Amino acid sequence: MFRRSLAGALAAGMAAAALLTGCGGGGDDATDGPVTLKVLTWEPGGTEYWKQVKTSFEAGHPNIKLEMQSVPFDKYPEVQGPYITSQSGPDVMANNAGLELFDRRGAYVPLGDKAAEITKDLVTYSGACEGFDTGKTCYGVPFSYQGNVLYYNKAVLTAAGLDPEKPPATWDEFGAACDAVKKAGKTCLALGLSGTFPAYWDFPEIARNYLTEDDIRALLAGKLSWKDPKLVAVLEKLAEITTKGWANKNAPSITMLPDGADIFQRGDAAFAGTIISDAVNWEAFGKALGDDKLGVTRWPAIDPAAPLAQKFSGIEGAVYGVTQWSQKKQAGLEFITWLAGKENGELWVKYGKGQPLNKNVDKALLPSSPAFLKIQELVAQPTLHAGVMLSGPEADALARGWQQVTLGQLTVDKWAEQMQQALERSPTKKQTK
Template identity: 25%
Template sequence: MKPFGKKSLAMMLLSCMMLLTAACGTSSGGQASGEDKANAAASASGDSSPVKVVWWHSMSGDVGKAAQQLVDEFNASHKDIVVQAEYQGTYDESLNKLKASLGSDSGPSLIQVYEIGSRFMIDTKAITPVQQFIDADQFDISSLEPNILNYYKFDDKLYSMPFNTSNPILYYNKDAFKAAGLDPEKPPATYAEVAEAAKKLTKQGQAGGSFAIYGWFMEQLLANQGAELLNNGNGRTSMATASQLNSDAAVKTLDWWKQMVDDKSLLNLGRKTDDTSKAFAAGQIAMTLDSTASLRSIVKAAGDKFEVGTAFLPKPDAATKGGVIVGGASNWILNNRPEAEQKAAWEFIKFLAEPKSQAEWHINTGYFPITTKAYDEQNVKDNMKQYPQFQTAVDQLHQTEPSLATQGAVMGVFPEARQLTETAIEEVLNNKKTSKQALDDAAKEITSKIEEYNKTVGH
């Protein structure tokens, strides 16, 4: 994942905030925007044209088609609202476009933002928390997955509505396990068991496994042992002021990873999960870490060549308490749009959260349903029979113990921090630094960026 560029995120936020203060009226008061005036004029003239909602998203390929299908279904059933879905590139690219639009009427009504952009979105003060609509509508969220809502809640308030949600699991080649004398129904659950299995699975033309150099995996491996990535309760009890990437838990985790690479039982294939998933499908590696959202494609790629097994993310030892953090993205409503437009965006959000919509989304993409009621839908039951491996992901989500570690870290410079984490992992696997040195250096730099950001937003 690329950082936001040489100019710090904090300075970019400052310029956005200045623009916002100077030029942006909100639905709750202040100077009316041009679109507010236009809508008022249209209302006065008796114009009954539907309210337009512009939804910026980052879903491409087949996932993008699934998103558009939901939009089409919503538009067909809501004659008073028309949602216009607009692909804005990657999550990073979309967020940069939003920054450029702040202070003008050129932005969206609704935007999909990846989970690590949450702190930034709140600090822009450019959004209307969905909690306001939930309260006003008395919208029942009791069936929504608590461990998913847990991530997006701040001070017990929901600022955005989760949409596409995933977590990482261990994928393994059951046929390779059998050939190596390992029980394919008992996948490794601890660091030691993964290392032992990787050695037994390594043979001519096949390595035991490969993990992409992805900061998300390090974040998850730490949460899975109850370790917090940031101080001040992972930035949840108060604004984070320092990175804890150099904790003993992180150093030991990276040492474990490095030892397997040194043993040549684990290949280092770089930063792209696409490369590890291709190697897995080709039988070049027998284990890998990847998102639950990739499950369908991984199983299909393996085809008749071998049976794909899935397991929980490994822990340092079986007694360790922890769990996974949800990944993916949520939808945010912009507060510089007319009130009618914000309410229309909320109607679309409610539609996306319906069991039928979530069932369809889950089946077509592999993302989790955000509502437990989706599992009662017949098409989801049928899909689970076709892809029984997905039960692992559901069980892992439901067995995750809520804590500040599993709730997930929040900071305004998360994309940059993740990039620095990946650089540290790379330095260790390439024998440039020890785990302790690399993580110390990365933690120091991340802390510096956090401090700069906090000063800029007045924390």
């Protein structure tokens, strides 16, 4: 897992004139010669994609040079936090759509009435807007589509005596498959519980069985208690994955990226729950295992009759926004507007192998991988992504609590209490209530 144009009136709280003059200071935007724009990113889509972004953008914008600062995803908050605290540093920064972005919204210039103009060719961008509502304040525009699927290794299923063309569709079937895979000497579900990955990649797929869309919006607004039976049931099922031995034993001590993903890519696990775009998607797994051995499906349904159980947890990818402190806001607007355009959408497909949001991307460029084509079927029935409704404190408490439950140090009821305390510490949700 932010953008804008060059004209001028942006803003929820900022005058257009101040914006285009670098908040009254003129800044590098007003100088002769190329402007150097500092961009903070974790390089979603990979290094080669971002090299192409830099080359292509600079070729079409000789007045702007990009200086990229790339940070590993799991270290990103540690690097970004001091910039926000000191109100200095990058001119453009990335954050995941949803509450991760909203928690940091004070760092970004709001789009104001420019949002509709910049995003007119995008399928959606509500994940960059407060309340997931494009009629409210928006802090950027994404260019990719993101969400969760369950990848599986057909060779591992076959070796375990399972049908590789019929992956488990229900929770009970998944449990039986895990038992068979374990007997065959492999890990069932490759998993890493350190960091925010459990919140973004696992929690939404369990939550879809218990929450309605209204419940998910209540979660966003901080109006759904973590002691509510629905959310307690979600935590119970997450705990079941590890306490029943369906995952690798070292899950509490590793991150999903790269460690958990590596277990799957090595062929040592039957399943991996990850994402449709960015670094650990169908392309990386297909290269490692072979396209013919890679399968993709929805997570198994706990309650197949639940309203959202057969849906796809979809959300826009990383959002790039112009920082409040930047003295190069006009250049920043040019760059993030370009990111939302057709040219970058096609670079994203070609080099990032991800799902573009720009509707004008040449369909002939889309991959023909069987996994990619299956993903196109799955994304056709989207619902809200519950994971990005979690605030920073909640995402941290979800991962930490799951680690403790797995190690026998915490009960699920105590986990729910910790989650509720995290909710009550969330500045964003306090303001929403």
